[in-house]
Amino acid sequence: MQTTLMIYDGTAPADSDVPRTGGVPLAPAGFTWPMCGSCCGRPLQFFAHLHVEYGVLSVFVCQNDPGACEFWDAASGANRVYLFPREGLRPVVVPEMGVTLLPATSAIRTHVVTLDPEEDDHDELAPDPYDLARSGWKREPEERFGKQREVLGSLGGSPSYLEDDRLPSCPSCTGATEFAAHLEEGISTQTAMNLGGQLGYVFVCRACRTGAFLTD
Ligand SMILES: [Zn+2]
Numbered sequence: 001m002q003t004t005l006m007i008y009d010g011t012a013p014a015d016s017d018v019p020r021t022g023g024v025p026l027a028p029a030g031f032t033w034p035m036c037g038s039c040c041g042r043p044l045q046f047f048a049h050l051h052v053e054y055g056v057l058s059v060f061v062c063q064n065d066p067g068a069c070e071f072w073d074a075a076s077g078a079n080r081v082y083l084f085p086r087e088g089l090r091p092v093v094v095p096e097m098g099v100t101l102l103p104a105t106s107a108i109r110t111h112v113v114t115l116d117p118e119e120d121d122h123d124e125l126a127p128d129p130y131d132l133a134r135s136g137w138k139r140e141p142e143e144r145f146g147k148q149r150e151v152l153g154s155l156g157g158s159p160s161y162l163e164d165d166r167l168p169s170c171p172s173c174t175g176a177t178e179f180a181a182h183l184e185e186g187i188s189t190q191t192a193m194n195l196g197g198q199l200g201y202v203f204v205c206r207a208c209r210t211g212a213f214l215t216d
Pocket residue numbers: 036037038039040041062063064065069070078
């Protein structure tokens with residue numbers, strides 16, 4: 001049972017093509033910054049630039065009015081996920097209005113955790129691979145306070161403790177989506193993505209080159 005954790009790896013240039021949270025989005029020519037379809041019509045905030053084997057996932061979430069805007073709901077219009085090709089991406093012009101950028105750009109490195117299912121044979125509930133891997137990161141290689149915040153999420157695998165009725169459909173073809181990533185708020189409360197203290201879920205429809213985002 002393998003889980004690919006995403007681990008905080010220091011800061012990065014805002015427009016670099018490295019996996020990261022924050023900074024400026026990279027997109028194909030002609031891309032326009034997405035606007036909120038829920039609260040206000042103002043620009044969404046750019047959350048993450050994630051490398052996956054089939055391209056780059058770009059995640060935007062509305063933060064203009066977090067109390068009122070249902071940014072946690074995949075169908076609210078308050079968040080957006082794009083699947084871009086790896087080549088030909090360029091920095092997107094940042095809108096002058098709205099809450100668009102995170103205060104810091106955080107590079108991501110991946111760390112594959114292999115867990116032996118036998119260790120948990122006595123558990124009545126099936127162990128959740130992401131939960132186990134994330135908890136394990138806190139203990140290894142050395143324990144220190146706050147280390148768990150270094151885990152920025154994971155890539156691939158299955159969604160952690162998500163009810164089946166919350167699995168989002170593709171906003172384009174309305175078919176089933178594929179789970180792509182977990183997102184955690186981040187290393188520091190000053191610079192973190194606002195997920196309302198919850199775990200973020202990124203889904204993708206490879207055929208439509210789009211996706212969906214929600215929090216638990
Ligand atoms: Zn909004």
